[in-house]
Amino acid sequence: xxxxxxxxxxxxxxxxxxxxxxxxxxxxxxxxxxxxxxxxxxxxxxxxxxxxxxxxxxxxxxxxxxxxxxxxxxxxxxxxxxxxxxxxxxxxxxxxxxxxxxxxxxxxxxxxxxxxxxxxxxxxxxxxxxxxxxxxxxxxxxxxxxxxxxxxxxxxxxxxxxxxxxxxxxxxxxxxxxxxxxxxxxxxxxxxxxxxxxxxxxxxxxxxxxxxxxxxxxxxxxxxxxxxxxxxxxxxxxxxxxxxxxxxxxxxxxxxxxxxxxxxxxxxxxxxxxxxxxxxxxxxxxxxxxxxxxxxxxxxxxxxxxxxxxxxxxxxxxxxxxxxxxxxxxxxxxxxxxxxxxxxxxxxxxxxxxxxxxxxxxxxxxxxxxxxxxxxxxxxxxxxxxxxxxxxxxxxxxxxxxxxxxxxxxxxxxxxxxxxxxxxxxxxxxxxxxxxxxxxxxxxxxxxxxxxxxxxxxxxxxxxxxxxxxx
Amino acid sequence: xxxxxxxxxxxxxxxxxxxxxxxxxxxxxxxxxxxxxxxxxxxxxxxxxxxxxxxxxxxxxxxxxxxxxxxxxxxxxxxxxxxxxxxxxxxxxxxxxxxxxxxxxxxxxxxxxxxxxxxxxxxxxxxxxxxxxxxxxxxxxxxxxxxxxxxxxxxxxxxxxxxxxxxxxxxxxxxxxxxxxxxxxxxxxxxxxxxxxxxxxxxxxxxxxxxxxxxxxxxxxxxxxxxxxxxxxxxxxxxxxxxxxxxxxxxxxxxxxxxxxxxxxxxxxxxxxxxxxxxxxxxxxxxxxxxxxxxxxxxxxxxxxxxxxxxxxxxxxxxxxxxxxxxxxxxxxxxxxxxxxxxxxxxxxxxxxxxxxxxxxxxxxxxxxxxxxxxxxxxxxxxxxxxxxxxxxxxxxxxxxxxxxxxxxxxxxxxxxxxxxxxx
Numbered sequence: 001x002x003x004x005x006x007x008x009x010x011x012x013x014x015x016x017x018x019x020x021x022x023x024x025x026x027x028x029x030x031x032x033x034x035x036x037x038x039x040x041x042x043x044x045x046x047x048x049x050x051x052x053x054x055x056x057x058x059x060x061x062x063x064x065x066x067x068x069x070x071x072x073x074x075x076x077x078x079x080x081x082x083x084x085x086x087x088x089x090x091x092x093x094x095x096x097x098x099x100x101x102x103x104x105x106x107x108x109x110x111x112x113x114x115x116x117x118x119x120x121x122x123x124x125x126x127x128x129x130x131x132x133x134x135x136x137x138x139x140x141x142x143x144x145x146x147x148x149x150x151x152x153x154x155x156x157x158x159x160x161x162x163x164x165x166x167x168x169x170x171x172x173x174x175x176x177x178x179x180x181x182x183x184x185x186x187x188x189x190x191x192x193x194x195x196x197x198x199x200x201x202x203x204x205x206x207x208x209x210x211x212x213x214x215x216x217x218x219x220x221x222x223x224x225x226x227x228x229x230x231x232x233x234x235x236x237x238x239x240x241x242x243x244x245x246x247x248x249x250x251x252x253x254x255x256x257x258x259x260x261x262x263x264x265x266x267x268x269x270x271x272x273x274x275x276x277x278x279x280x281x282x283x284x285x286x287x288x289x290x291x292x293x294x295x296x297x298x299x300x301x302x303x304x305x306x307x308x309x310x311x312x313x314x315x316x317x318x319x320x321x322x323x324x325x326x327x328x329x330x331x332x333x334x335x336x337x338x339x340x341x342x343x344x345x346x347x348x349x350x351x352x353x354x355x356x357x358x359x360x361x362x363x364x365x366x367x368x369x370x371x372x373x374x375x376x377x378x379x380x381x382x383x384x385x386x387x388x389x390x391x392x393x394x395x396x397x398x399x400x401x402x403x404x405x406x407x408x409x410x411x412x413x414x415x416x417x418x419x420x421x422x423x424x425x426x427x428x429x430x431x432x433x434x435x436x437x438x439x440x441x442x443x444x445x446x447x448x449x450x451x452x453x454x455x456x457x458x459x460x461x462x463x464x465x466x467x468x469x470x471x
Numbered sequence: 472x473x474x475x476x477x478x479x480x481x482x483x484x485x486x487x488x489x490x491x492x493x494x495x496x497x498x499x500x501x502x503x504x505x506x507x508x509x510x511x512x513x514x515x516x517x518x519x520x521x522x523x524x525x526x527x528x529x530x531x532x533x534x535x536x537x538x539x540x541x542x543x544x545x546x547x548x549x550x551x552x553x554x555x556x557x558x559x560x561x562x563x564x565x566x567x568x569x570x571x572x573x574x575x576x577x578x579x580x581x582x583x584x585x586x587x588x589x590x591x592x593x594x595x596x597x598x599x600x601x602x603x604x605x606x607x608x609x610x611x612x613x614x615x616x617x618x619x620x621x622x623x624x625x626x627x628x629x630x631x632x633x634x635x636x637x638x639x640x641x642x643x644x645x646x647x648x649x650x651x652x653x654x655x656x657x658x659x660x661x662x663x664x665x666x667x668x669x670x671x672x673x674x675x676x677x678x679x680x681x682x683x684x685x686x687x688x689x690x691x692x693x694x695x696x697x698x699x700x701x702x703x704x705x706x707x708x709x710x711x712x713x714x715x716x717x718x719x720x721x722x723x724x725x726x727x728x729x730x731x732x733x734x735x736x737x738x739x740x741x742x743x744x745x746x747x748x749x750x751x752x753x754x755x756x757x758x759x760x761x762x763x764x765x766x767x768x769x770x771x772x773x774x775x776x777x778x779x780x781x782x783x784x785x786x787x788x789x790x791x792x793x794x795x796x797x798x799x800x801x802x803x804x805x806x807x808x809x810x811x812x813x814x815x816x817x818x819x820x821x822x823x824x825x826x827x828x829x830x831x832x833x834x835x836x837x838x839x840x841x842x843x844x845x846x847x848x849x850x851x852x853x854x855x856x857x858x859x860x861x862x863x864x865x866x867x868x869x870x871x872x873x874x875x876x877x878x879x880x881x882x883x884x885x886x887x888x889x890x891x892x893x894x895x
Contacts, residue, residue, distance in 0.1 A: 001575070004583050004798050015550035015799045017807045017877050025817040028835055031676055033704050037590055038802040043552055046798055050556045050580075057576030059564030067566055074475050075564050078518045087529025093544050093728030094864055095533070096856070102531025103727050116512055128602035128729065129784040131771070142643050168771035168781035174643040177776040217503035246499060248508045262784065266475070270788030271577040272567035272599065272748060274730030290639070307639030311543055311605035311632045311717065312728025324525050330515025333474035339495040340476045340483065342502065347486050363502040391572055402772075419477040420486060446756055451572035453755040458571075461753035461765040465742065467596045468586040 001052055005469045008039040014046050056452055058396060064422050068367045068399035068411025069163070069211060071241045071263035076328070079266065079321035088320055093312040097298025103316065107294055110323040117334065118257050119250020120280030124289045125314040130238060132309065133258030133277025134169035139306040140256055140281060140288045141203045141232055142173050147304065153202040153230065159188055161211045161403040166236060175202060182405055186360035187216040190225070197229035207236040209365035211403040213345065223253025232256060240264045241415070242342055242366035245335030256281045265322035276318040340416035341366040344423060348414050351427030355434050359406040367413035371406045381437035381444055383408040389433040391448035395426055474515060535861035537883060541839050541874025542672070542864040543604065543630050543717060544725045547808065548878055550799050553722045557792045567748070567784070571763040578762035581750045581787065584794035591700045592714040593707025594736035599748035600790040601782055604717025605636030607733035608666065608694055611713050612641055613779040614737065614744040615664030615690040622648045622661045628671030629694060658689050668694040669706065673872060674816070674839030675832055676703055683710030697721055697734065699837045701809035713737045722796030723789055732789035743769055746780035808877045812838035815875035815884065822888045826895060831870060839874045841866065846895060854894045860887065
């Protein structure tokens with residue numbers, strides 16, 4: 001497809017602006033820009049260009065998207081309508097508090113609901129994404145130990161199954177990462193944990209259910225070990241969609257948590273953001289939350305805060321979408337969502353586990369991880385091949401090659417917003433692809449075959465980067 | 472009530488039975504979960520009720536008819552076509568484009584965004600966005616420092632919010648030192664980067680070439696207003712090593728502070744230090760031009776604790792919005808928006824000075840400027856709020872940071888002057 005630059009024709013215009021009839025001011029010549037080469041297109045051509053691109057994009061609204069760890073649930077349309085309300089769009093972030101009472105009240109409602117759901121005492125909505133929330137949470141942990149006279153506590157214990165953002169967020173704050181192994185059930189190995197904790201432990205960073213989609217049965221023992229060693233427990237809320245209304249991280253020993261409104265609370269992913277990554281904590285850490293926090297009279301600043309982590313308060317419109325979702329769902333609906341997320345994952349798994357190897361054969365939570373090493377050994381067909389094969393059947397592939405501890409991993413997260421027929425069909429397609437690996441491995445040469453582009457040459461892309469349009 | 476859950480209660484029960492659990496309680500028990508929560512939230516409501524509730528909250532916010540406040544968030548006209556295109560569900564409901572074969576639309580959109588940002592800033596490479604202007608500045612710090620250079624100099628002309636974010640980000644890094652300077656700066660062997668904003672927080676257009684000359688080997692980081700770059704020389708043409716900033720002006724509403732768009736561009740030789748997603752052009756196996764996420768070896772999912780940033784989700788749809796906006800307005804339209812904002816701000820500064828509001832800016836400024844308020848600004852603001860005016864931002868010393876854009880007219884400014892005169 002043509003680039004917007006290639007359909008540009010000199011002198012064509014789309015948007016125009018009123019002439020305000022003041023032209024007498026001039027910028028000094030030496031500061032003035034001489035040349036700016038942007039596309040020049042008429043409105044109809046602009047629209048057709050982007051409609052063309054939209055046909056080459058694939059969202060949840062296009063089809064099944066069981067991308068593990070990303071919670072690609074359906075994004076309700078009422079959320080979008082709410083976010084487009086003039087009363088939310090046309091307010092300046094530096095308006096006096098008395099003129100934005102509705103916005104502050106809405107944010108307060110969201111904060112309170114998230115505290116209640118997670119068992120936390122305080123919440124900030126400020127971070128703009130999950131990794132931003134992790135970064136903020138690690139700042140709070142670090143600040144807590146520096147402020148309480150224990151700067152030597154500078155190690156964060158992270159399971160080897162964790163998301164890459166976890167160690168990166170810790171390291172950005174000068175914290176040393178200590179990896180702990182997983183046990184034979186896919187949970188944290190308690191002996192490794194006992195060995196890892198000590199007087200340098202700042203925190204344990206954990207996702208539960210973990211990235212294998214398994215609930216750690218020893219969770220209370222885990223948080224107790226860390227607390228007894230003087231450390232804090234950080235909960236990565238990436239997988240909260242499995243336990244809403246069922247288990248509250250704050251009740252099982254976690255002190256700090258981040259959430260992903262764009263996963264659990266149905267706000268759309270937008271092709272990679274904007275998201276929102278609220279951070280909650282127990283009362284003794286609340287004074288360290290990033291500036292400002294929402295108090296009775298609007299925004300409040302604290303001497304003990306870690307400071308500010310972004311320019312204005314939050315990804316406000318994303319928060320309004322999440323709040324709408326919470327209102328519609330209510331405590332009953334959120335719980336039902338988690339129950340169905342777990343049911344759907346187990347249902348899909350049950351339809352394929354006789355032929356695919358599951359990494360840990362347990363009842364899973366909202367997602368599960370297949371390990372395709374045996375298939376690869378027997379047929380040469382890899383996890384990536386199977387994933388790309390799904391594209392030929394208009395199913396978005398699962399997360400590939402993650403977590404790192406499973407060889408040839410494929411991680412499926414169907415979510416609660418998919419029908420039984422969709423799960424049945426996905427299972428059928430997976431079984432078909434498995435058959436093909438044995439009966440017709442040639443199918444996998446150059447897979448996928450039906451997509452608008454075939455196998456993409458990523459090696460050349462990285463070796464000879466072309467990162468912008470050149471005439 | 473469906474609650475967006477597809478399977479009916481009867482179907483859920485059938486599935487539970489088929490799996491041999493019989494109930495959700497049993498399913499969770501088998502999964503090792505001790506269910507213990509009783510969440511005290513209201514029961515769910517219908518979509519209609521939730522919408523009404525949210526609409527009532529929206530109504531409690533005051534939309535000022537006359538906006539003269541900027542300071543990092545700007546009211547500009549957003550063409551209808553921009554809003555229409557970026558609300559397409561294919562874009563809105565997609566994930567990060569990991570699967571290139573079904574994500575060419577998103578990938579090409581970001582590639583076009585990167586190209587446009589490079590053109591605007593005069594740089595070679597752009598990432599796919601970061602959270603906002605403040606975090607973009609903070610991320611740029613990591614691009615400057617190395618084993619031999621630890622010190623970052625921040626101009627006090629930089630938006631105080633951005634400076635606060637930069638300081639927060641690096642407060643626990645043992646090998647990064649952040650210092651601030653007022654006007655002039657001194658570099659030494661330890662200096663890694665000089666950060667300036669152009670136009671600065673107070674609207675002043677600064678001499679980037681002079682900063683570059685004085686910086687020597689230290690990197691020059693310019694925090695730019697992308698709209699102003701339609702008029703003023705691109706930082707890349709004046710020697711900047713990194714250009715970052717806030718892109719909200721390019722098609723995003725003020726929306727109480729977010730979501731906005733942090734942009735980052737740099738020179739070719741620094742591309743491997745650039746954080747975040749980057750889209751590159753390549754070919755598929757049939758030789759067809761296509762796009763893919765590239766240079767991922769920089770990122771957290773590969774490098775884990777050795778990555779310079781943990782960023783994963785960014786502001787992709789906002790970047791896409793900026794790209795659509797730039798194509799919708801084109802070079803002439805962008806110039807019209809910038810020049811009208813510039814003309815209106817200067818007209819306003821002149822009219823204000825006629826009635827005793829002396830302009831503080833000594834040199835050229837863009838669409839923001841500072842004036843001395845001849846009366847108590849608190850009193851003035853009370854009067855203006857009552858007349859549906861959101862005045863400039865009150866700084867210390869009874870000074871006001873005003874802003875005008877293309878949505879303001881000459882007649883509106885004349886009217887504002889008359890309204891201010893009522894209390895002089």
